[in-house]
Amino acid sequence: MTDQSLPPVEAPPPIPASSRKILAALDNAWRRFNAFDEASKLLKTRYKRVRWGIILISFITTCAAVADARYSQRDDTVEVLMRVALVILPLLSAAILTFAARFEAGNGWVGFRVAAETIKYSIYELRLKRYLDLVTMDDLDKLAKVIEKTDEQLEGMGVSVPIEINLIDDNEGKESKQFAKPNNYAIDHPEDDGYSPLALEEYLRMRVLPQAEWYNSRAVIDFKKTRRWRAIILCVGVIGPALAAFGAGYLVAVTVALTNGLLAYIGLQQYEQNYGIYSKTARQLENLVNQLEPKMDNLTSTDILDWVRKIETVFGSEREMWQLTVLRGQSATEEALTQLVNSRTNVLQNSDFGKLAGGQAGLAGQGGMATSERAPATRGTTYGPPSTPTGSTAPRVPTSYPGTSPSTSAGAIPPIESAADDALTYPPSYPIYPPG
Numbered sequence: 001m002t003d004q005s006l007p008p009v010e011a012p013p014p015i016p017a018s019s020r021k022i023l024a025a026l027d028n029a030w031r032r033f034n035a036f037d038e039a040s041k042l043l044k045t046r047y048k049r050v051r052w053g054i055i056l057i058s059f060i061t062t063c064a065a066v067a068d069a070r071y072s073q074r075d076d077t078v079e080v081l082m083r084v085a086l087v088i089l090p091l092l093s094a095a096i097l098t099f100a101a102r103f104e105a106g107n108g109w110v111g112f113r114v115a116a117e118t119i120k121y122s123i124y125e126l127r128l129k130r131y132l133d134l135v136t137m138d139d140l141d142k143l144a145k146v147i148e149k150t151d152e153q154l155e156g157m158g159v160s161v162p163i164e165i166n167l168i169d170d171n172e173g174k175e176s177k178q179f180a181k182p183n184n185y186a187i188d189h190p191e192d193d194g195y196s197p198l199a200l201e202e203y204l205r206m207r208v209l210p211q212a213e214w215y216n217s218r219a220v221i222d223f224k225k226t227r228r229w230r231a232i233i234l235c236v237g238v239i240g241p242a243l244a245a246f247g248a249g250y251l252v253a254v255t256v257a258l259t260n261g262l263l264a265y266i267g268l269q270q271y272e273q274n275y276g277i278y279s280k281t282a283r284q285l286e287n288l289v290n291q292l293e294p295k296m297d298n299l300t301s302t303d304i305l306d307w308v309r310k311i312e313t314v315f316g317s318e319r320e321m322w323q324l325t326v327l328r329g330q331s332a333t334e335e336a337l338t339q340l341v342n343s344r345t346n347v348l349q350n351s352d353f354g355k356l357a358g359g360q361a362g363l364a365g366q367g368g369m370a371t372s373e374r375a376p377a378t379r380g381t382t383y384g385p386p387s388t389p390t391g392s393t394a395p396r397v398p399t400s401y402p403g404t405s406p407s408t409s410a411g412a413i414p415p416i417e418s419a420a421d422d423a424l425t426y427p428p429s430y431p432i433y434p435p436g
Helices: 019-071 076-103 107-131 137-156 201-247 247-270 271-298 301-350 352-357 360-367
Strands: none
Touching: 019 076, 019 107, 019 137, 019 247, 019 301, 076 301, 107 137, 107 201, 107 301, 201 247, 201 271, 201 360, 247 271, 247 301, 271 301
16 A cells, blocks of 8 residues: 655645734733833832831831820820820821731732733834734734733732723714824833834834833932932931930930831832842843844844844843842831831830720730731742741841842841831842942
8 A cells, every 4th residue: 555645734824914903903002001001100109108108107106105205294285195196106007007908019010010011012023023014913813812911910910900991082972093192101212103113223212222221220320329328227327326325315216216217118119129130131231232233234034023032031031020029029018017017006005005095905906907918929939037026927038139148148237226126127238239
């Protein structure tokens, strides 16, 4: 029996996409990007505002306790006011922290930002293919699946904040539809409309170079802010012992509380965690552009797309490192704020006025109001051995940058002696060199 080879089955050629369908796909992607971007900015503002309020209330509580111990015996009115403040303020900060852990979790704005940047990459890739006349229906389907995948990523991070997506423009009853205008954050160059086909030169000029410049400038700014705030914290830490030496030891508690508040603030702002990531990304983009420019006149369509994917891979790596670092820092900040709030509530629990107001057992229960329970965050693992001080849950924060020994942690300030209740654990300084 003779074997007869079957003729190879040729796959049908990809179906080219029309300009109308390409514009419709880009319009849908920009609408989703705008919705994610607006949600990220709103949630970030609310997240920082609530945490800053907790830090401020905790500092005011310490000041009220010092004023109560110093001046309440001299004036009955001051005594009543301070004692009332010492009841209200700790319970208020505990209530705010509990509410924030449920409705203002930090993984929300981070998840929306990562999802928006993922869509942005797919938009630029499609526009480059459009210039090369290589867009097919498969590419449009790929863009739709990227948008669908961002929803799955948000669900995996536990983000359940509702957002508004303007899918249809009510153009005063007219049948014509206006395309979504990318917001200011989406467009890296004022000449870019978000829809036009992009040549490689335009891609570099409108997408890569402005973004690289932004990374470099932010790295320099964040590094300067890190040095400035660390110097301020050291100065405040020195003032406390100096005041004690001059007979004003009752103010040491205020300086310790101020130091803890400043440490929580810079942990919230993520200055020293971000500048190393931004500096590294700027250098990588500069290296790729320098390698690409001499070859631009001899590149095929396949070569162009390969170079674009290399550049976008750098953006993707920055996005992943930023997400992991921010979630780690936020986890440490949340635990530190919980410990700070519980320590202030314990002061109320042990005070004579607190026992008269509601009983020691009742106030002890109130001290447990502060909790750092949050929706699960993807890749939000922290490092370091836990410690369990009485009455609070100790934060688990990194003692050195992953991959290095604890002794290589750079930039950390000397320890400041303080009372156990006032000690605040803060995110460490990573051994990242300053940007060039």
